Amino acid sequence: MQYLSNILFAILLIVGIGFFAKNVKKLIRxxxxxRDLDVNDHKSERWKNMAMIALGQSKMVRRPIAGILHAIVYVGFIIINIEVLEIVIDGLFGTHRIFSSIGNxxxxxxxxxxxxxxxxxVSVILFWIRRNIIKLKRFWKSEMTSWPKNDANYILYFEMVLMTLFIVMNATDSHFQDMNSGNLISQFVAPWFNGLSEGTIHFIERGAWWIHIVGIFIFLNYLYFSKHLHILLAFPNTYYGKINPKGQLDNLEAVTKEVKMMMDPNIDPFAAPAAGTEGEVPAKFGASDVQDLNWVQLLNAYTCTECGRCTSECPANQTGKKLSPRKIMMDTRDRLEEVGKNIDANNGEFKEDGKQLLDDYITKEELWACTSCNACVEACPVSIDPLSIILDMRRYLVMEQSAAPVELNNMMTNIENNGAPWPYNQMDRLNWKNE
Structure with a gap:
């Protein structure tokens, strides 16, 4: 019977880790x-950001209540699951609390x-109260439909159950209680089971042990489908996060070279660039679908915690406009998942589905509502950059579809004709001095 238990545990371990590895492979794919993006610069600064933001939770605690509660859950959940190593060894080899041999x-x-x-x-209960009873506004925005709301609660319930099982497992372990070492909390729970037979208590202990480890494997594999994927991705995301000043925008290399050519009298404007050279014109300016974004932006989408700090700080959203930076990231992830399923269904090749991120997920109204203030980027606790996606999609609208708003078209026409955004002839610019 003992060997059967060990075999069942080994199967559980292989299936749990195997399914997780399969999903990680799909995630990386x-x-x-x-698009490719070189982010191998400023390595020391990147390591510092990862240590401070992902590990040190430095941006989380800017909102003290949520930050402190999150730090407790984060540290507690990670440290407690160190015991999983002992559970794995006990499960595979039939031992019981093998690490107890290290003594005090x-x-x-x-x-x-x-x-x-x-x-x-306790922290998880407070999180649940904030989300479901107090109903903080940022958790109840229009993009927080049934799945995002349920997903957040599912994880809270998961954590409540796992913590309860951990305490019950210790409280009903007679050997552990007899040691009278480390049972700081479980010693007060153990009397609840007085009056039960030794066999029943052992059954409860084994049941809690099995449900606890099965629950951990379920939680591990649920992460891929949940916003809580940030537990794993926060570290690479903060490492590859934006290092340049937040107000600094990137330029399209092809456009920069085109402008330089226009200003250089020695360049033949009719000479076509050689294929594969840096001056080769890209197939598309900006982004209309997820494949047009760079891989860091797609990593951002998977890392989004859906906490809503970005949206709560967004001045456009605060004034009632349709834009929600959180929705931008959620839509990008949803479209990326749709593209991934398309590839899976077509033997590794993407089959055109008549959809794209622009219009089918993110509307022009949302894109043009953005003020480019970077408040969302500054607010994000894991260095996500919704603004970069918005700007790339705007770039597509302007450069590929000539679909800028009237006000912007007027400004660009004025710059072209007058060398300034205002509708005044260059000779009349200084007339104000004489008034």
Missing amino acids: NIKLG LYGVLIGAFEILAILVF
Whole structure:
């Protein structure tokens, strides 16, 4: 019977890790659908950003209540699951609390885990209250439809159950309770099971042990389908995040070269660039679909926590305009997932589906409502840049479709004719001095 248990555990481990690895492979494939982008510069600064923002939660605590609660859940959940290593060894080899042989240090570790489990449980309840009873405005925007709202609650319930199982597992483990070392919380729960037979208590302990580890594998594989994928992707996303000043926009190399050619009298404007050279004109200016975005922007989309800090800081959204930076990221991820499923269904090749990110997911109204203020970029706790996607899609509208708003077209016409955004002849610019 013991060997059967070990075999079942090994199968569970292989299936759980295997399915997770399959989804990670698909995730990497989808991100690589984006354009190539060289982000190997400023490595020391990038490592610092990852340490401070992803690991140190420096941007989370700018909103103290949510930041502190999140830090407790983050640290507690990660540290408590260090015990998974012991569970895996026990499950594979039929041992029981194999690390207890290290003596008092084991008691210190498990004691710390139990305290953290209670702190995580309380923090998760407070998160649930903020989301479902207090109903903070940023959690109830129009883009937060049934799935995003349910997804957030599912994870909260998951964490409540896993923390409860951890304490129950320890409280019903007679061997662990007899050690009287590390049972700082579970010693007060153990009396709840007094009066039950030894066999029943052992059954409860084994049941909690199995459900706990199965729950961890389910949680691990649920991440791919959830906004909580940021648990894994926050680290690479903050590393590859924008290093340049937030107000600095990137230029299209082909356009820059075109302007230089126009200003150089020695260049033959009719000479076509050689294929593969830097001066070769790109197939498309800007972005109308996810394949036109770069891979860092697609990584951003998968990393989005849907916390809504970006939208709550957006001045356009605050004044009632349709734009929500969070929705931009959610739409990008949804379209990317749709493209990925299309590829899976067509033997690794994308079959044109008549859809694109522009118009089918993100409207022109949303794009032109943006003030380019970078408030969303500054607010994001994991260095996501919704503005870069908005600007690339605007670039497509202007340069590929000539679909800029009337006001912008007027400004560009004035610049072309008068060398300035205003509708005044260059000779009349200084007339104001004589008034």
